[in-house]
Amino acid sequence: MGKKKKRRREEKDSGKSYLVPDFGVLASLYPSFEPYVFYSPADGSPKINWKDFNATRQLTSVLLLHHHSLTWWIPDGQLCPTVPNRANYIHWLEDLLSSDIIPNYHRDQNIVKGFDIGTGANCIYPLLGASLLGWSFVGTDVTDIALEWAERNVKNNPQISKLIEIRKVDFEENTSNGESYSGPPILVGVVKTDEKFDFCMCNPPFFVTMDEAGLNPNTSCGGTPAEMVCPGGEQAFISRMIEDSVQLKQSFRWFTSMVGKKSSLKNLTSKLREVGVTVVKTTEFVQGQTSRWGIAWSFIPPSKKIVSSHVATKNILTFMLEGIHRQFCAFHVLQSVESFFKESGASCKLNTASFYIDVISSDLHFRITVFEQIPGTLLVRGSLKPGEIVVPGLLSTIFLQLEDALKKEFCSGKVSTHLLDSNHA
Numbered sequence: 001m002g003k004k005k006k007r008r009r010e011e012k013d014s015g016k017s018y019l020v021p022d023f024g025v026l027a028s029l030y031p032s033f034e035p036y037v038f039y040s041p042a043d044g045s046p047k048i049n050w051k052d053f054n055a056t057r058q059l060t061s062v063l064l065l066h067h068h069s070l071t072w073w074i075p076d077g078q079l080c081p082t083v084p085n086r087a088n089y090i091h092w093l094e095d096l097l098s099s100d101i102i103p104n105y106h107r108d109q110n111i112v113k114g115f116d117i118g119t120g121a122n123c124i125y126p127l128l129g130a131s132l133l134g135w136s137f138v139g140t141d142v143t144d145i146a147l148e149w150a151e152r153n154v155k156n157n158p159q160i161s162k163l164i165e166i167r168k169v170d171f172e173e174n175t176s177n178g179e180s181y182s183g184p185p186i187l188v189g190v191v192k193t194d195e196k197f198d199f200c201m202c203n204p205p206f207f208v209t210m211d212e213a214g215l216n217p218n219t220s221c222g223g224t225p226a227e228m229v230c231p232g233g234e235q236a237f238i239s240r241m242i243e244d245s246v247q248l249k250q251s252f253r254w255f256t257s258m259v260g261k262k263s264s265l266k267n268l269t270s271k272l273r274e275v276g277v278t279v280v281k282t283t284e285f286v287q288g289q290t291s292r293w294g295i296a297w298s299f300i301p302p303s304k305k306i307v308s309s310h311v312a313t314k315n316i317l318t319f320m321l322e323g324i325h326r327q328f329c330a331f332h333v334l335q336s337v338e339s340f341f342k343e344s345g346a347s348c349k350l351n352t353a354s355f356y357i358d359v360i361s362s363d364l365h366f367r368i369t370v371f372e373q374i375p376g377t378l379l380v381r382g383s384l385k386p387g388e389i390v391v392p393g394l395l396s397t398i399f400l401q402l403e404d405a406l407k408k409e410f411c412s413g414k415v416s417t418h419l420l421d422s423n424h425a
């Protein structure tokens with residue numbers, strides 16, 4: 001067996017990332033997935049039909065089993081999550097919490113507590129957060145089917161089931177279809193008195209109508225009206241979250257939500273300023289051709305050190321590597337990142353299980369993490385160590401050089417750059 005193949009196997013056996021959704025390998029390991037895999041007549045590569053809900057559901061199920069030892073299922077038609085996209089949100093929360101921008105006011109408790117609004121039948125965020133990071137969760141929902149299946153998905157994973165509570169949102173049916181949110185309670189009336197959480201998270205119903213949802217013709221991820229739609233869409237839903245957050249200022253360190261349309265960010269940010277938040281942060285989640293955004297806010301005064309040193313500096317930069325040659329995987333990219341920095345005299349600490357490298361030089365201390373978005377596409381993210389003060393532009397200059405070097409080594413096609421400023425403090 002050649003050197004590269006051996007490396008690939010080692011990487012898979014580390015069992016931690018989404019790095020080899022090599023459908024052929026997954027099919028040979030999991031007989032339930034095998035019927036959905038076919039081989040391209042053009043180049044013989046294993047593929048699935050992304051328009052087949054049964055295939056995407058099986059893929060999610062085997063990825064969760066293969067990488068996270070999670071037993072998972074949803075009934076026909078319910079929203080089927082893409083694992084890398086959901087994991088990106090969890091990793092963003094991890095960065096927010098570890099940045100210490102908002103101090104941890106219950107530091108004595110060493111378990112992170114999250115609140116997942118609309119956990120869905122798939123219960124994906126609590127399952128990933130608990131298995132990846134040992135976080136505990138309250139996951140809420142309104143529909144019987146979501147509550148029943150979320151419970152089932154928790155019970156089927158006894159190794160983490162004690163970390164997750166599924167909570168029913170009580171409400172009376174409302175038939176309004178106006179612009180503003182008039183549906184079931186979201187936070188106020190659901191969060192109990194004296195409960196404290198490190199964060200809330202939400203993948204809200206993005207759309208006003210199912211037509212607007214327009215379900216991507218290239219994939220079939222299911223999604224019922226109860227999951228995809230609410231009066232006023234995401235704008236109204238997140239606005240209600242903001243109103244609720246004013247009443248629950250002290251109950252959460254961070255309030256966060258996924259946002260489906262970039263155009264919603266501007267209004268939501270203005271609304272947040274109006275209600276007097278101390279911090280607003282946004283980010284972009286890129287997955288293949290699809291982008292989603294994250295918005296986070298807090299009412300707790302940020303730590304002074306962070307405010308003074310970071311306001312004007314980009315502290316997270318990302319770029320995409322697309323069209324990666326088939327023989328390469330994220331592990332090879334990580335190794336190349338390591339050589340790149342070692343050649344310039346920096347010291348590097350490689351963590352192959354979590355696919356990051358800590359880079360320490362005389363000027364900088366930062367982390368490079370590699371995420372697989374879809375087969376052949378990687379997201380490379382560089383983040384400064386919390387509290388690090390840098391010469392403005394230094395990190396982006398290094399990052400451009402790194403992008404160029406990786407592109408030359410691994411990609412057949414273009415490289416698209418997304419420099420993200422996650423510091424809208």
Ligand SMILES: C[S@@+](CC[C@H](N)C(=O)[O-])C[C@H]1O[C@@H](n2cnc3c(N)ncnc32)[C@H](O)[C@@H]1O
Pocket residue numbers: 079080081117118119120121122123124125140141142143146169183184185186203204205206226227228
């Ligand atoms: C887009 S789905 C998200 C499901 C899952 N979190 C995911 O990311 O795949 C939105 C979910 O929010 C639920 N929902 C709608 N209004 C809600 C409310 N007021 N409180 C809690 N859940 C709600 C829906 O039933 C649905 O399960």
